[in-house]
Amino acid sequence: MKYYKxxxxxxxxxxxxxxxxxxxxxxxxxxxxxxxVRLYPDKKVIMQQARELITTWREHxxxxxxxxxxxxxxxxxxxxxxxxxxxxxxxxxxxxLSAAAVVTLVAGLGGAFWWKSEQTGNGTGHRQxxxxxxxxxxxxxxxxxxxxxxxxxxxxxxxxxxxxxxxSYAADFVHDKKREVFLSGEAFFDVTKxxxxxxxxxxxxxxxxxxxxxxxxxxxDTNVEVLVRSGxxxxxxxxxxxxxxxxNTELLLTPNQQAIFSxxxxxxxxxxxxxxxxxxxxxxxxxxxxxxxxxSKVFSALEKVYGxxxxxxxxVMEKCSLRVELSNxxxxxxxxIITQTLGAAYRVSDGQVVISSEGCR
Amino acid sequence: MEQDLERWKRFKDGDAAVFEDMIRGEFRALFEYGSRxxxxxxxxxxxxxxxxxxxxxxxxxLVDTDKIxxxxxxxxxxxxxxEIERTNPLTPFEAWHENLDAEEGIENRxxxxxxxxxxxxxIGTVLHSLTPRQREIIHLKFFENLSHExxxxxxxxxxxxxxxxxxxxxxxxxxxxxxILPSLLMILIx
Numbered sequence: 001m002k003y004y005k006x007x008x009x010x011x012x013x014x015x016x017x018x019x020x021x022x023x024x025x026x027x028x029x030x031x032x033x034x035x036x037v038r039l040y041p042d043k044k045v046i047m048q049q050a051r052e053l054i055t056t057w058r059e060h061x062x063x064x065x066x067x068x069x070x071x072x073x074x075x076x077x078x079x080x081x082x083x084x085x086x087x088x089x090x091x092x093x094x095x096x097l098s099a100a101a102v103v104t105l106v107a108g109l110g111g112a113f114w115w116k117s118e119q120t121g122n123g124t125g126h127r128q129x130x131x132x133x134x135x136x137x138x139x140x141x142x143x144x145x146x147x148x149x150x151x152x153x154x155x156x157x158x159x160x161x162x163x164x165x166x167x168s169y170a171a172d173f174v175h176d177k178k179r180e181v182f183l184s185g186e187a188f189f190d191v192t193k194x195x196x197x198x199x200x201x202x203x204x205x206x207x208x209x210x211x212x213x214x215x216x217x218x219x220x221d222t223n224v225e226v227l228v229r230s231g232x233x234x235x236x237x238x239x240x241x242x243x244x245x246x247x248n249t250e251l252l253l254t255p256n257q258q259a260i261f262s263x264x265x266x267x268x269x270x271x272x273x274x275x276x277x278x279x280x281x282x283x284x285x286x287x288x289x290x291x292x293x294x295x296s297k298v299f300s301a302l303e304k305v306y307g308x309x310x311x312x313x314x315x316v317m318e319k320c321s322l323r324v325e326l327s328n329x330x331x332x333x334x335x336x337i338i339t340q341t342l343g344a345a346y347r348v349s350d351g352q353v354v355i356s357s358e359g360c361r
Numbered sequence: 362m363e364q365d366l367e368r369w370k371r372f373k374d375g376d377a378a379v380f381e382d383m384i385r386g387e388f389r390a391l392f393e394y395g396s397r398x399x400x401x402x403x404x405x406x407x408x409x410x411x412x413x414x415x416x417x418x419x420x421x422x423l424v425d426t427d428k429i430x431x432x433x434x435x436x437x438x439x440x441x442x443x444e445i446e447r448t449n450p451l452t453p454f455e456a457w458h459e460n461l462d463a464e465e466g467i468e469n470r471x472x473x474x475x476x477x478x479x480x481x482x483x484i485g486t487v488l489h490s491l492t493p494r495q496r497e498i499i500h501l502k503f504f505e506n507l508s509h510e511x512x513x514x515x516x517x518x519x520x521x522x523x524x525x526x527x528x529x530x531x532x533x534x535x536x537x538x539x540x541i542l543p544s545l546l547m548i549l550i551x
């Protein structure tokens with residue numbers, strides 16, 4: 001019993017006998033833990049924590065009712081006794097079934113699918129697998145007017161559809177834990193946050209996935225552009241979804257970043273939007289006014305407000321300081337002013353700004 | 362564990378009654394374990410169904426085991442990972458360090474009693490902030506009462522790696538716990 005006085009939370013949790021005591025299982029060490037509480041009153045709180053963790057963890061388990069258990073047992077026995085389809089093949093079979101269902105759906109709906117007539121080849125076959133499997137009707141919205149059109153989606157998300165843009169989605173919007181929209185043309189999405197049911201936009205071979213955010217998708221015959229205003233989205237060529245081993249093509253975009261997808265090459269690249277917006281207001285008092293400040297301060301202020309990473313060699317630019325007064329200029333104008341003052345240069349690479357400088361004296 | 366070996370052999374000989382007992386006896390443990398990383402009940406039921414059906418089909422070719430539970434947990438785990446891979450080739454947002462709302466998830470939906478709901482929600486929040494792998498190892502250790510060796514077998518990692526992962530998960534848990542401790546103590550003591 002000597003070492004119990006040095007027991008910490010981990011030790012209690014890892015002690016088999018303690019765990020059995022907590023869940024009320026009989027144990028050879030009957031009375032031991034009550035004794036320890038008496039001997040080492042300072043251990044009481046830690047023991048209480050350990051007990052809480054174990055009991056809560058057990059309570060958090062998924063519940064299977066007797067009826068559910070029985071149903072599942074019968075289902076398994078039915079399969080094995082009847083000697084039906086081997087399970088390894090069952091999954092594949094199901095895939096075939098859904099493919100068949102999709103083919104029927106496409107045939108049945110005919111022209112209701114915008115992409116059927118407008119788009120040839122690229123990604124269509126892949127997209128079929130992502131069309132909701134049940135033959136629920138698809139809603140289609142086409143903007144035939146000359147101005148942007150507001151569309152409300154069933155989940156509360158808002159879409160601003162540019163002229164000549166089309167979107168379609170299942171009437172039964174949340175399906176298989178996904179919210180899915182098919183887009184042709186240009187649309188700005190303001191997506192309601194719902195982490196349990198991610199939101200997908202399929203546009204000419206590119207899949208954009210979001211939780212809750214606002215962003216613009218612009219799909220033309222040759223390119224798809226995705227521009228992020230707020231939140232996070234990831235983009236991935238539709239073709240690569242079919243090939244799960246190759247995950248490197250998925251790109252995460254943060255605000256003011258932009259992905260450009262080339263339909264021909266099936267490649268996504270990352271950049272910065274032409275006109276980055278301020279994500280947060282600069283400090284009310286100081287704003288972008290810097291009075292002989294080290295350049296690191298200026299860059300970090302810019303990073304913070306626009307959310308765009310700025311990469312530079314801190315050692316080389318250590319002696320660079322700046323007196324500059326900036327206000328409402330666009331992001332890239334600000335960068336021009338700063339780099340020109342310093343005699344430095346910048347380029348945009350992979351969604352970041354890279355500063356090159358020979359240092360200051 | 363002698364009993365396990367005996368049961369396993371009878372199942373391999375095609376004893377349907379033993380097989381049925383095995384399904385009945387192991388189903389809940391498998392479901393509970395699986396629910397730690399697959400939240401969709403239908404998918405989970407399908408995977409467990411496939412697991413048992415395939416065991417039955419291949420029973421003549423199976424190796425002997427004297428630890429049925431860990432054996433089944435490991436088989437289910439492999440199946441579930443394949444299933445997740447197949448249906449969701451996208452990187453989970455959590456992996457991009459997106460902070461999911463801790464209110465979400467199966468943990469919270471299953472909390473029913475109102476009396477100590479607050480306490481449970483706080484602990485649930487802490488549990489939720491663990492990575493799936495950390496949750497998994499805590500489950501195997503404190504729910505299934507598996508030994509380090511058995512966990513090593515299920516996860517296909519070395520025993521030191523199990524010890525390491527477990528202590529990591531626990532340290533994280535304790536640190537997170539500390540931040541909610543003040544309010545918690547009031548409930549426990551009060």
